[in-house]
Amino acid sequence: xxxxxxxSFIRKQKNxxxxxxxxxxxxxxAKIFNETELDMVLIGDSLGNVFSxxxxxxxxxxxxxxxxxxxxxRGAFNPLIVSDMPFMSxxxxxxxxxxxxxxxxxxxxxxxxxxxxxLEIAELVYKMTKSGIPVMGHIGLQPQSVHxxxxxxxxxxxxxxxxxxxxxxxALEEAGAFSVVLELVPxxxxxxxxxxxAIPTIGxxxxxxxxxxxxxxxxxxxxxxxxxxxxxxxxxxxxxxKKAAESYISEVxxxxxxxxxxxx
Numbered sequence: 001x002x003x004x005x006x007x008s009f010i011r012k013q014k015n016x017x018x019x020x021x022x023x024x025x026x027x028x029x030a031k032i033f034n035e036t037e038l039d040m041v042l043i044g045d046s047l048g049n050v051f052s053x054x055x056x057x058x059x060x061x062x063x064x065x066x067x068x069x070x071x072x073x074r075g076a077f078n079p080l081i082v083s084d085m086p087f088m089s090x091x092x093x094x095x096x097x098x099x100x101x102x103x104x105x106x107x108x109x110x111x112x113x114x115x116x117x118x119l120e121i122a123e124l125v126y127k128m129t130k131s132g133i134p135v136m137g138h139i140g141l142q143p144q145s146v147h148x149x150x151x152x153x154x155x156x157x158x159x160x161x162x163x164x165x166x167x168x169x170x171a172l173e174e175a176g177a178f179s180v181v182l183e184l185v186p187x188x189x190x191x192x193x194x195x196x197x198a199i200p201t202i203g204x205x206x207x208x209x210x211x212x213x214x215x216x217x218x219x220x221x222x223x224x225x226x227x228x229x230x231x232x233x234x235x236x237x238x239x240x241x242k243k244a245a246e247s248y249i250s251e252v253x254x255x256x257x258x259x260x261x262x263x264x
Contacts, residue, residue, distance in 0.1 A: 002037065002078045005078060005080040006080065006111070007134045009080075010039065010080055010179055010200060011179065011199055014199065018211065019200055019211055019212025019213070020039050020040070021038070021039060021042055021082070021212060021213070022040075022214065022216075022217050023043070023214070024041045024076070024217055025050075025051050025217075026068070029217065030072040030074070033075075033079060034075060034079065038078075038079050039079060040079050040081075040082055040202075041072060041082070042214060043065060043068050043069045043081070043082070043083045043084060043110065044114075044216065045057040045086045045087070046084075046143075047060065047068055048060040048064075048086075050219075050223075051068070057087065057143050057144055058087045058144065059087075060084075060086040060087065061086060061089075062104065065085070065086055065104055066083075066103065069081065069109070070108055070109065073108065073110065080111045080112065081111045081112075082112045082113065083108055083110040083112075084113070085097070085101060085104065085115050086144075087144040090121070094124050097115075098128065098131065102131075111134065112133075112134035112136055113135060114137070115135060115137060115138060116138040116139075116142040116144050116145065117139070118164075118165075118167070118169075118171060118172060119167065119171050122174070122175040125176060125177055126176055129175065129176030129177070135175075135176065135177045136177060136179050137169070137177040137181065138181040138183065139169060139172070139180060139181070140183040140206065141153065141183040154184045154185070154186060155183075155184060157186055161189075162192060165182075165193050166196045169193050169197045170196060173198065173199050177199060178199055179199050179201070179202055179212075180197070180199065181203075181204065181214065182202070182203050182204070183204045183205060183206065184205040184206065185203070185207075186207070187207025188207075188209075189206075190207050190209055191207070194211055202214050205229070205230030215231060215232075220232065220233065220234055220235075221233070221234065221235045221237045222236040222237050222239075223238055225238045
């Protein structure tokens with residue numbers, strides 16, 4: 001029987017094993033993940049793109065995160081369950097951030113929350129962790145701030161960006177975060193950031209030298225036909241589902257389905 005992954009377990013894996021995390025938004029996928037050795041499941045605000053069809057993650061609400069977290073929690077017992085805090089659920093004030101994090105933890109029953117940002121959210125992260133809310137940080141490319149950051153681009157090529165990333169990672173660690181996501185950071189920069197802190201870094205598009213990796217499940221399974229440099233498609237569900245639907249349509253039209261074995 002697999003043991004429940006905890007925040008303490010994740011933190012202790014630094015320099016011991018490579019951590020794995022995938023996004024998840026529904027009960028059935030969560031049940032599948034629960035039967036694997038996956039370390040963490042992320043209810044990411046990426047659900048806005050891949051589940052709801054928004055152009056960005058900005059429209060995602062706290063209520064949507066809670067809804068999907070509940071579904072995932074019912075299916076996955078063993079991985080650590082981490083829920084994103086969506087855009088403007090914590091940026092306006094520390095008090096609002098605390099309230100929304102509390103809601104996501106209490107109503108969604110997740111194990112931790114994830115926040116985008118560095119130095120500017122360190123105080124909030126400190127208050128959350130001191131209040132018993134485990135926090136995963138997220139620096140580098142921050143999709144919620146993509147307009148301010150000048151679009152989707154690699155962060156950490158310039159020396160000042162490298163030093164900023166290190167400062168942000170250290171600030172999050174000192175504030176009590178148990179891990180930090182590094183998104184679209186050059187591999188050598190990600191290595192420097194990882195070596196500068198004692199908590200695990202989880203990379204997406206940041207090379208192999210982070211302490212772990214995360215991918216969006218619909219990208220990894222090939223459900224999304226788009227190709228991304230940071231992603232590897234382990235299946236091509238887009239074509240498999242399309243072919244299955246076409247076979248179903250054909251069989252119904254030709255009166256092959258339902259057959260005797262499908263009838264009462």
